[in-house]
Amino acid sequence: xxxxxxxxxxxxxxxxxxxxxxxxxxxxxxxxxxxxxxxxxxxxxxxxxxxxxxxxxxxxxxxxxxxxxxxxxxxxxxxxxxxxxxxxxxxxxxxxxxxxxxxxxxxxxxxxxxxxxx
Amino acid sequence: xxxxxxxxxxxxxxxxxxxxxxxxxxxxxxxxxxxxxxxxxxxxxxxxxxxxxxxxxxxxxxxxxxxxxxxxxxxxxxxxxxxxxxxxxxxxxxxxxxxxxxxxxxxxxxxxxxxxxxxxxxxxxxxxxxxxxxxxxxxxxxxxxxxxxxxxxxxxxxxxxxxxxxxxxxxxxxxxxxxxxxxxxxxxxxxxxxxxxxxxxxxxxxxxxxxxxxxxxxxxxxxxxxxxxxxxxxxxxxxxxxxxxxxxxxxxxxxxxxxxxxxxxxxxxxxxxxxxxxxxxxxxxxxxxxxxxxxxxxxxxxxxxxxxxxxxxxxxxxxxxxxxxxxxxxxxxxxxxxxxxxxxxxxxxxxxxxxxxxxxxxxxxxxxxxxxx
Numbered sequence: 001x002x003x004x005x006x007x008x009x010x011x012x013x014x015x016x017x018x019x020x021x022x023x024x025x026x027x028x029x030x031x032x033x034x035x036x037x038x039x040x041x042x043x044x045x046x047x048x049x050x051x052x053x054x055x056x057x058x059x060x061x062x063x064x065x066x067x068x069x070x071x072x073x074x075x076x077x078x079x080x081x082x083x084x085x086x087x088x089x090x091x092x093x094x095x096x097x098x099x100x101x102x103x104x105x106x107x108x109x110x111x112x113x114x115x116x117x118x
Numbered sequence: 119x120x121x122x123x124x125x126x127x128x129x130x131x132x133x134x135x136x137x138x139x140x141x142x143x144x145x146x147x148x149x150x151x152x153x154x155x156x157x158x159x160x161x162x163x164x165x166x167x168x169x170x171x172x173x174x175x176x177x178x179x180x181x182x183x184x185x186x187x188x189x190x191x192x193x194x195x196x197x198x199x200x201x202x203x204x205x206x207x208x209x210x211x212x213x214x215x216x217x218x219x220x221x222x223x224x225x226x227x228x229x230x231x232x233x234x235x236x237x238x239x240x241x242x243x244x245x246x247x248x249x250x251x252x253x254x255x256x257x258x259x260x261x262x263x264x265x266x267x268x269x270x271x272x273x274x275x276x277x278x279x280x281x282x283x284x285x286x287x288x289x290x291x292x293x294x295x296x297x298x299x300x301x302x303x304x305x306x307x308x309x310x311x312x313x314x315x316x317x318x319x320x321x322x323x324x325x326x327x328x329x330x331x332x333x334x335x336x337x338x339x340x341x342x343x344x345x346x347x348x349x350x351x352x353x354x355x356x357x358x359x360x361x362x363x364x365x366x367x368x369x370x371x372x373x374x375x376x377x378x379x380x381x382x383x384x385x386x387x388x389x390x391x392x393x394x395x396x397x398x399x400x401x402x403x404x405x406x407x408x409x410x411x412x413x414x415x416x417x418x419x420x421x422x423x424x425x426x427x428x429x430x431x432x433x434x435x436x437x438x439x440x441x442x443x444x445x446x447x448x449x450x451x452x453x454x455x456x457x458x459x460x461x462x463x464x465x466x467x468x469x470x471x472x473x474x475x476x477x478x479x480x481x482x483x484x485x486x487x488x489x490x491x
Contacts, residue, residue: 028176036164038164041161044156047146047152072179
């Protein structure tokens, strides 16, 4: 059985990373706005998740947001475009860590289920 | 799969209720309710910004964001564009048609509704209480909340003895909260999970004073199953009849008081010794603990004690610790009231000391190791 709630939240977490990397390579303003929006939605989706690594997941999401929002300020005020790209790369790293945590979480859950079944 | 070896205690596989986690869960539930409305607000804002960027060019991203925000929030100071006014107004109108219901009516209003209706303050208060409760040690567990235990708790507070109140009647919650006790749990005290949740494993004792003997019995038995050692964990209870008092003692209570007969005995003692305003009041206050500034305690003298073989006046107890030996109970059980200073202390004697609590503590130290004082 596919857990559709999980598909929904995982979708946005992956999309946060992909849109972020898209901006790093394209330097496109539209891409940046989309990246910020998707990252914020991914943050909200991590609210109130009763998981083992919930705190770490939420922390990585906040890190990504706090990289991308200053990046947008620098980018649209037309100075330090380079710095904006740098910040976006930082946000991408946070998003990659978030996905690694997500995989670790899945493994933990699998172990827990095994223990409960045995 | 490697299996962890679990240390199962003798009372079975019951897990303590984690009261802090219950309130944490409530907080997460509120955050969970905010998910969808917040997502909607973010989505509409992002969409609006992109829309106005497409119309006015990507360099107007900040203007687009501004225009979207003041549109969704229905503030609307000014328009966020100066060129292509007709086209922008047309697109704005279309945008408002779905952004207003989605972003404002559903998103923002729902967020406000969840935040105002969720009594976050209450949840935080309980969460904080149970968080602090996790550090409590050597406390007493008191159950239930009634006239008898209210007296006990008022006194415990005065003496700064930590306690956790367990009451199963949910309707008394507001009254208990008003009393301002440090720690209380609204749950059934005869459940092992609840007693474990009240940290019975490191408690000093339990006081149960239900009106019904059966309730007291079930609490006593449950507590004694978890803490079988009578010398390390005291259980005090009330009973209505001699028979049930006896049963409670057999099942694990250290002391059982029958309120009716205790009151009767006290009245008889008043009749026989009409209270003189000074003396008997003074003694009553010490005996019943109404005065917290005077205490009476017994100190057993072992063979190794340095005061064995010395006269009472030569140990200079009063001079060094400001306490008085009011009586000495000899090893045979005979009591010597107001002993003379020439009395030679023997092994096995018990000294009854009267004084301020802090001085009595000092005297205890003095009698084991005089250099410390």
